[in-house]
Amino acid sequence: MANDPIHQFQISKIVPIEIGGLDFSFTNASLFMVATVACAAGFLYFATSKRSLIPGRGQSVAEMSYEFIANMLREGAGNSGMKFFPLVFSLFMFILTANLLGMFPYFFTVTSQIIVTFALSLLVIGTVLVYGFYKHGLHFLQLFVPSGVPGALLPLVVAIEIISFLSRPVSLSVRLFANMLAGHITLKVFAGFVASLGALGALGIGGAILPLIMTVALTGLEFLVAFLQAYVFAVLTCMYLNDAVHPGGH
């Protein structure tokens, strides 16, 4: 059971709660969502509590992440997209913190659950749809009609645009989910090799060095992926929000 690479994704109840026949238990996933929020918000809150003019280390990191996302959103969606800054910043910090917390051994990775990533991507697409229709009304549908396309090709292009729009929440959620899942499984499998080869005696210990090196390298790679996936999620969110802010402008 300990060497089962799937076991780390197992959800276990901590406080069972059931409402109207549905299971709303406080699980280890819920615990790590709370931990993610506590870590991210706590870090941002306490790092900036001094409000110093010349930032210390913590405040520097908090300001850097703030400006990183602010610049990303400004470049992606323009100044009128800045009203979504709290959303993009929360998404980025939540995913990044959840990914990084998942790198601790025995910790649960919230973003390795498809339902979580799907909910987050639906939040993005839902925001795009609601804001797009609220702001532009039916003009928002121009998003699916690129300008400068010959009339004969238009139905085909519109169909492709609609399909690509509908596949966005799927690709957005599956990308994050699959990256975290695959990375953690690979890590676990290689780490399992180390343990099982090490149990075989002197020769096994010699043979275990290779997967050990692999595990160390993969851990580094996974830290990169943890950041990269949060970054990719935030960048794509900015791009999609740009469609809501400027539907005809691409």
Place this chain on the structure above:
Amino acid sequence: MFVTSAHAQTAPAAPETPAAPGTAPAGDTHAAPAGETHTETGVAHGDEHGGGTFPPFDATYYPSMLLWLVITFGLFYFLIKNVIVPRVGGIIENRQGRIAQDLNEASRLKAEADAAVAAYEKELATARSKGHKIAETAREAAKTKAAADRAVIEAELGEKLAAAEIRIGEIKRQAFAEVGQIAEETAAAIVDQLIGAKANNDDIKAAVAAAKTGA
């Protein structure tokens, strides 16, 4: 997961409120047996799916995860929007304002320094021209005074010269007047010597006068 009695109590307590609109027929099933069945099914789910479906695709915990995601992410969003973003944005804006203010102050001081330099140079130029003017007027004054002095001295000298000339004329005239008398005496003496007789004074006088006018 084992379920303690405390958990078993919270489990039926929670569905009490939605039980009325949701499951109307089971109105008064909040007793202990109902709680038992709930928790039992919960444990059964966990065992059933533990070895079966791939955990991320197991829909059993989807409602729970969605609920807790909404709660935690909603709280996080609220905190970010109302606490973190204003604060960090304020810090950055404050710093940029401070930098801009410092730059303004620096450019203001530079302008002040430039103005001071310009004023100093202007002052220097006026002082120099003033000095020049003073020197000029002094030179003019000295020149006019020297000219006046020279004129005065020249006038004095001219006067003295004139006086001297007058005196010389007088002396000359006196000398000329005496010359006649001397000539008469000399002529009388010469005549006396030459002819041994006294010549008439009037004749001598007339002869001297004739010689004078003839000369």
